[in-house]
Every structure is written in C-alpha cells, then in structure tokens.
Amino acid sequence: MNYDVIIIGSGPAGYVAAIRAGQVGLKTAIIEKDKVGGMCLNWGCIPSKSVIESAKLYKKIKHEASSFGITGFDEKNIGFDWNRSVKRADSIVKKLTAGINFLFKKNGVELIIGTAKIISENTVWVDNRLIEAKNIIIATGSDQEKIHSSLPDNLIVEISQLFKDRQIPGNIVVLGQNTVAIELVQFFNLIEKNVTLLVPGKKIMPMADNYLSEYVKNLLLKSGIKIIFDVDPDLKNFEYTEGNLVSGEIKTPCEMLINSRTRKGIIPESDININVENGFIVTDEHLRTNIPSIFAIGDVNGKSYFAHIASAEGLHVINYIKGVEEKINFKKYPLNMYTVPEVAQIGYTENEIKENGTDYKVSEFSLSANGKAMTEGDNIGFGRLLSDNKYGEVLGVQIVAPHATDMIAEAAAFMQVESTVYDVAKTVHAHPTISEIFMEAGLEAVDKAIHK
Template identity: 30%
Template structure:
C-alpha cells in the first residue's frame, strides 16, 4: 500500500459494472456478503450504454420510419421524416433510465459502488485509480474477486477509431446525424444490425466482408433471408474483400479493399464503420500480480463455476470467452456469486440462445440437425414457414421460418433455428423446452394463442412428428 492511500476491505470485489458484474454484485449482496463494485466508466457497461440497448433503440426507431414509409400495401401512405438528433435524444433517455436503475438496484441491495480503474497488486489486493484531478488512489483488500471487465471493438490497422471519419460501433451509436454514404467493414452481427439501421435511416450503405457470406457461423438458409432483405433496402455487399486503407477526398473519403489475389476495389463514403469483432479487456488489470495468465487472445480460462486458475478469483462475461453475450454474462455472474456464497451452483450452456437483431431477426438455441447427428442422436426436424402463419401475414412480415430439431427416438427437443419476425422473443419458448427436457409432443400439445407468431413453434413441433396441419408434412 502506498502512503496516503485509503485502505478498505471487502468480501467480494467485482471489477466491472456491466451485465456480468452488476448482476454478480447484487446476487452476492443478496447472500449477505460485503460487496464492492468498481466501475471506471458507466454502470451497465458497454451493453446498456454503448451496445445492446442504444442499438435496439435505433433499430426500433428506424423500423417505425421504414414501416410507415412502406405501408402502402396496407393502405397506409406516409412519407416519414427522420430527425436523427431527436432520435438520439430519445435513445439517450432510454439508456439513462436503465443505467440509473442499475445504480439504484446496486445501492438498494447494499453494494458498495466505487468509481475508478482497478488493477491487482497481489492475489488479495487491488488498487483503484480514481478519475479526475486530485482524486487519488484507493487500496481494497478482498477475499474473493470477480473480473467482469468486458470487451472492446477490435481495430483494423490503418482504421484507428480516434480518426474522425472512422467509426467504432460506439461512435455510430452516439451519432446525431446520418451519413449520406456509409461503408461498413465486417458483416457480423454488429455490422449487419447497424447496416440495416442506417440504410433505413436514409444512408447509402456498402458492407465489405473478408468471408464469402454475411453473418458467418449461421446457416446460409437463415442468413440468405437477411441478405435478401438487406439488398432490398439498397445495401451493397463486397464479399471476399478486406479493408486496406482509406484516404480523404474533397467530398469525403475513399475506402480501398483488397481480395486474396490482390484485386482492389474502392468505395466512396462519408464515414467508415469498423465492426470486425471484439476483444477482451484484461490488459489493464495487471493480472501477473495474481499469477493469472490470459490466453493468447487475452481471455481468462474458467471452469464450470466461473473460477479461474486462482481459486478465489472468478471471471464472467466477455473476458471469459465465448459465448460473448450479455445474457450469458449475467448467468455467469449469478453462478460466481452463488459459488462464493457456498451454494452448489454451476454453469450450464446447453440452452444459450443467440440472437441477431437484423431485419428479419435470427435466433438460434441448442443444436442444429448436423450437430445433433454428430453428437450421436438420430435427429428429426420440423419446420413452419411464416408465410403460412396468419399473424405474420397480418404484420406484413412473412419471410422466414421456425425450425425445431429433436431426438428421433424420444422426441426430446434439442435445438431451434428461427429467422423471421420477433425471432428474439420466439426462441425463449424453445430455450425453456430444452432446459426442462420437454418433448415435441409437450410443445405441440401446449395450447398457443391464435393468431400469434408463437403458433409457428407449435406447428414446427407437429411437423417434426409428421402431424402438422397448417403446413405440408415432410
């Protein structure tokens, strides 16, 4: 400890106030542990402040404008005008409400909140550097620590985010104006979500991607529906191209890309959004003081109880590796807190839903048919197209389908792949079915409200059993 430091002690030190950290802190405090949560930026972390929530706010708002402007087939004729500054102000209000709520919940549960940047001094001590002139340092001794420092956008050489025309996803979600022309580098979930958002807001969007398809990792039958809708919005794609450089022009910038064989293409733009993935934030923690060594990618390896190689130090969320999802981080935070409290908690990743909030949405959970077969099952598959679902037709969004995968012997539900309206909501039913060990018959015999999109889940279950009524059986 340095002379002049303030020294305090705590049962549980949580570093990072995102969806993994603040949830862990609250749950640990609910077990009557003394908990200190250190956050250097804003409570709620990247998800609430600069990612999940602001992006969904922009997605929803631009959907409203797009749907209104394309409602002629329903007899609704409108020419909406987007005020991006007003939209950004509304988005900020949503974010402020949620982040303020996180802070209040932490305080109400007795969590000690400390603003600053934490770094380890040894296995049981951390130093907190407080922001601002003259704020000084603080030393905290802890029995247990939970690392929940999250992730940050990966930078592409030559496309550093501090340069004005180059956007990170955080920059894009902080804008109060729409660029006339936008180049997006990366066709992963962040790139595709924001491409769709800005296209609906009026930008001419071009997406360049090193691979040959958008949303790598999802099946082409899912992503194909999204790419077709993106093309209909006017989004252009340059597949097999890597961003090489950019330069300023009198009218904006020009982005140059290269293929593997050296062929170049150029794209004019006002802004370039780099969305090629995220990397864990562990380099600021001085982990060597604890004896912890991150992987080559910067992640902290953990066991089934979120414990690192140092038994009393845990890691949750993006720093612990895939799946890098906010809801996974929260569950890992709960498990870490309960293990520290002496509860018999453990992580279970068999039913972790993954969602892409594109137009239409994609949602998956559990196994695909191929994965089920590789795991030794004899899978059966049922599918229900939204074009045969009454509710989807009444919304004007009938692209896509619900697909269920089950074990052919006992009919236990193993997974689902959904592309279409409200896929993010529909996947919850299948996630619960997998978690509870439900069968196709359980899902099919559950009475679903008519007319709803959820009926497509029921019909997919019936289709897998060869008993569907509203679509042809396979």
C-alpha cells in the same frame, strides 16, 4: 476496507453479480471506471435497439402506413432525424442506469468509481486506496480491436462513439462478422443509406446455423445491401481515394467506416499473473482463473459476447462462491439479432448435430401462412425445429420472424426442461399468434403440420 466480493466492471456481467451478491448477504463492492451499465446499456444493446425501433417505425410510416389505412401525411415529407432518435435512446439509458444505481443501494452494494488494479489475489487498488476481499470477480468486458490501416482516422467510427450527435452521411461501410454488424447495416439500409458490409470471412454469422446465415444473407442482399466477403480484418488491401474504399477493381463509396470487427477482452492491470490467451482471460468450467480466488465473467473470458450470457455467468459465480455448484450449458442460451424480421437461435446448429452423429429431423414451418404475421404486415420468415429421432428431444430452434427475439424464450424453456417434440406439439398456442409456428413445427416433427 474488507469485502466478501470485489467486482471489477459494472456491465451486465458485473452489475447482476453485484446485486445477487448483495441479495445473498455478501459484502460487495463494484468498481466502474466509466459508466454504470457498461457497454450494453450505454453504447451497445439498449441504444442500438432504440434507434433500430426508430428506423423500423420510419420505414413503416413511409412505406406501409397508408396501406394500413393511415391518412393525413405526405409520404414524401417523412424523414429520419438521427440526433433525435439518439436523444430518445439516451433518455432510456438514463432511466435504466438510474435503476441499477437504485438496486445497488437497495442491496447494500458499494459502487466505487475509478480504475481498478489488481495487487494480489485478494487486494485491489482503486481511487487511491487498497481494498481487500475473499474473492475478486473480473467483469471488465471487451472492446473492438482497432483497424490497423493507413485509412484516414476521421473515416473510422468505433461503436462506443457511434450513438452520439452527428451527421449521418449517405455512404456507410460496416466491417464485421457478427450480429452487431448485421444489425447496423440493416439499420442504415432502413433509413435509406447506401450500405456495404465488409466480412472478414466466408459467412456473415459464423455462430449461426448455415441455413439461418444463408437466409439472412439473402434478405440483406435483396434489400440492396452490398456484401464483400473475405476482406482482411485490418483492411490492408484498401486505399481511400475520392470518397471511395478501393481494393483492386472494387470501389466502395464510403464516408463513414464503422468498426464492428472481432472483440478482445479488456484485461485489467494486475501485479499478479492471471492467464490470458488470445486476448481473453482463461477460465475453467466454473469461470475461475488460474488464481483460485479470482473469477472472470462476461466478454472478458471470451466464452460469449452476449449480455444475457454475461449475466447468467455472474449468477453462476455468486452461486459457486456460496457453495452451489451447477453446470453452465451454453447451448441453452439464445442468440438474438434485432433485424427486420428478427432472427433468433438456440441449441445446436444442424452442423453440430451432424458432427455429433445424432439421428435427427428438421421440421420447418413458414410464416407465409401465419395469420398474425400477415396482420402485422410482415410474414417473411420461418420457425425451424431440430429434434433427435430417438426420443424426439428438441435439440435446436431457429426463428426468423417479427418478435423472434421474444419468442425464442419459449424454445429456451422447452430446452431447459429437455422437452420433446411431443411436448411442443401438445402445447396449445393461442390464435392468432406468431408463436403458433412452434406448435405447427412440433406437429410436423411428430407427424404432419396442420396448416401446411
């Protein structure tokens, strides 16, 4: 069978590329070995955000509902049922995967279930047959590296196995140095578990601006989460005795250890030599591998671990195959974290701006004076705008606020069109909204914020 494009993997990189390929008239096959939608839909973004919403609602009902004027329940009887929250997540996942299957059919994309093996620069072996295409796109995603330790196997839970029917114990430890690990520790903290975060490094969020990372760290510590820095990623110095992870003097109660450590690309089996470095497929600025007809998009190329970037990479490659050459600017993609309050960042961090030698300015506006945030009962946070002094270009935006993950889209639009702080200051924002902090930060950058 001959195709224009074969895509291996149907996560947010692969499935978006496949739909787009179908839309522009390419004869497309997509290969999936497990579940359509990949990690994001099945055991990543969607299920985790779904259970986080459950936990936020639980906390709100238990601790705030009565002050909001809700009556008729006994706060002592409010409880959290993990299995039911997972069931709700499952039903959302089912709807979304059905949606993808529908879009495949609508756009003439052929879905092949099976494990792919690359045979040559144009052929793939799958489902006991050989298929051929002008271009092959690898979108196989990534997986956590295993924890290579002497700890009991049944203690460790991989994220792909987490969102299932299970008993959630009282003492939980998460190992990782990324947004997923932070979301998880906070989630378990919201449902009143005793939680410890083991960080294999000095910062909880290495990709984030120092200011943001420090702010979030303090939020976590204040809510009672314990953080241990500089642990060995394989937990080599830890032993498990009497329900505790023990390392020297430090004893950490642990009945479940969730592995959220650094990810590595899932490299498909191949008869030809595709360059791999540090566990990821090496690609150029157009996401081409060393084989001209083969591309690698999403987590597997190691450029990012975010679903939205994976999708953007998918669109980029299909455009490229169709002869449209564009640049990918990774600085214009947001970085989101679904904590309480939410955290989002886009553009350059303060450190990067300093290193570039740019003359810059920081304009911050606190949420404490924001009316809408107060009505929602959550006015901890800020909006922070980094701009260059010469033209006033918006170089970076950081938000800690309810709905920050949605609000960052406004900053993304500002950056996409290379806006200046004058544009930000002059964009009228409706009142009352949390997004008013943008306008205020813009005014602050130009001259002075009004409500400060």
